[in-house]
Amino acid sequence: MSKKTSDKVVRILPQTNNSTWQLQENMTIMLFLLPAFIFLSIFLVYPIFRSAYFSLFNWKGLGPAVDYIGLENFRRLIADQIFLKAVRNGILIVVFSLLIQLPLAMGLALIVGRNIPGRAFFRAIFFMPYVLSEVITAVMWLILYNPNPSRGFLNAIINIIPFLEPQAWLADTSLVLPAIFVVLTWKYIGFHMLLYITGLQNIPREIEEAALIDGVNSHQMVTHITIPLLAGTIKTSVYLSIIGSLQVYALVWIMTRGGPVNASEVMSTYLYRYSFVRFELGYGSAVAIVMLLISLTFSIIYLRLTRKAEYLA
C-alpha cells in the first residue's frame, strides 16, 4: 500500500462520494452478511417458527401434520406433574448454583486472581474440567458414584470411615439431585472463577489503594468495594448459570436418564424423551416452545439489567 503514488490518491479520494463507490460498499455489506444470515435463518429462525406450528398438532413425525388440536399440547404440558417436577428441579439447580457454586467460585477467584505464588498452576487445574466434555464428565462420575463399595470410589472411601454407610447416590431419589449438583460444580466452577478473575483484573488498583489509605479493613474491602465493583460480572455469571441450567442435558441423561422415578428430571431430558424416544413431535415442539420462552424471558431481563448498569468489561 505504501507504494501507491500520490496521483492515485487524487483519483480515488473524490470517488468516496460517488455512486459506484456507494454501490461497492453496499455489495460488500450484502456479500459479507449473507453467509451468516443464511445460517441463522435456516438453522435458528425457521426451525423455531416451524416448531411453533407443529406445537399445535398431535403429530408423531410420520407424514404431514394434520391432526390440529390447538393449544391442547400446552394444556397437557402445564398439567403434567413430571414437567412441573422438571421445572422445579431446574429452579433447584439454579438456587444451588447461586448459593453454593458462585460464592465458591468467587472465593477461589479472590484467592487465585491476585499475586499469590502458584496461581497460574491452580487456575489451570480449576479450569481443566471445563474442557472435558459433559459426556466424559458424566461417565467418569458414574464410575465414582457406583453403589458397589468394591467398585465405586466414593463408597469405597466411605466404607473405611466409621459410622458412614455406603449410599446408593444416583439411585436414591433424595440424593440424586445433590449428587448431580456436585458434578455440575466440579465441571463449571472453574469457568465462573475465570469470569470473576477477569472482573477482578478490570478493577483499577487505585480504588483499592485509596480505600486502604482511608483505613478500610480487608472484610470491608471485599464487601463494600470489590464485590460492588464486580456487580456486572456477577450479573453475567448469574445469567449464565440460569441459561446453563436450562442447557444441562448430557450430564443428567447419561448419569440417570432423569430417574430414579423422575427425581432428576430436567426440562431438557423431558424434551428429549418426548421428542426422540417417544417421537411425540407435536408435544415435543410445545415443550421446546415453552423452554424457548423461558430462556428468552431471562435473556431480555438480563439485557435490561446490564444495559442500565454500565460495567467494567
Add this chain to the structure above:
Amino acid sequence: MSVNDSKRRKRFKKNSPLILKYIILIVAAIFILFPIVMIIFGALKTRGEFMTIPYIPPIPPRWGNIKTVLSMPIFWYMLRNSVLVMIATTAGVVITASLSAFVFSRIKFRGQNLLFNFFTLGLMFPITVAILPIYLVIRQLGLTNNLIGVILVQIAFQLSISIVILRNFFMAVPFELQDAASIDGCSTLGFFWCILLPLARPSLAAVAALTVVTSWNDLLVPLVLIDKEKLWTLPLGTMQFQGQYGMDLSLVAAFLLLSAIPALIFYLLAERQLVSGLTAGALKG
C-alpha cells in the same frame, strides 16, 4: 463446601495467613483432580483388580485396556469424525463470523442495529432448547446421518457469540488506520483482508479455540442427527460405549482416558486463547 466457608474465605482474603489460602486451594485442587486421577488408576488396572479396592494405585500398570481400545476400529472412526467435524465447524465459524463482524464494526448503514440484533439471536437461547426444531429441518433437508448436517448446525449455533466477540475486537482497531488505508487507495475489502485480519489474529484464535472446544464436546447434535455407528463422534461414541461395556469399568475408564487426551492436550496448548475467547464472549456478550 458451604456458604459459610466461602464467606469466611472472603473475610480472610487480605490479612489471612498465606497458609490458609493454600489449604483452601489444595482442598479445591484435590476435589477437581480426584475423579481424573481415579479414572487414570482404573484405566491401568485389569478388570479383576478394578473390582477389589478402587482407590489403590495401579502398580504395576496394566496396558491391556488401553491396547484393547486402540485396537477397536470404531475408536479410530470416532476420532476421525470428531476431527473432521471440529475442523470444518471451526473454519466455517471463523470465516463466516469475521465477515459479518467486519461489516458490523466498520461500515455504517441503515438498519444496522436491527440486523445486528438478528445476528445475535443465537445468544438468546441454548441449542438444547432448539434441538427438536433443528432436527425437523435437517430431516427435511435430507441431512440426517451425514456429518455435513452436524457441521452446519454447529456452525449456526456458534455464530452469534463469535460475531459479538470479533466485532468487539475489530472495533478496537483504530479508525485512523482505515482512513489512512483508504487514502492510500486501499478498498474496503483490501483493508479487511490486508490490515484488519492480520491485526486481529489473536481474536480469531480466541474464537477458533472456543469453537474447537464447543464442537469437540458436543453430544446433542450428533446424538439427534446421527444413527450410523461409523459416523459417531467421540462424545456420542463414548456414551454408546458406556452403555455397551458398562459392566467392564476398567475398559470404560481406558476409553474415557483416551478420548479425554486430545481435549487435555488442546487445553495445554491453547489455554490462553480459550480463556480469552470465553471471557470475551461472556463479559461482552
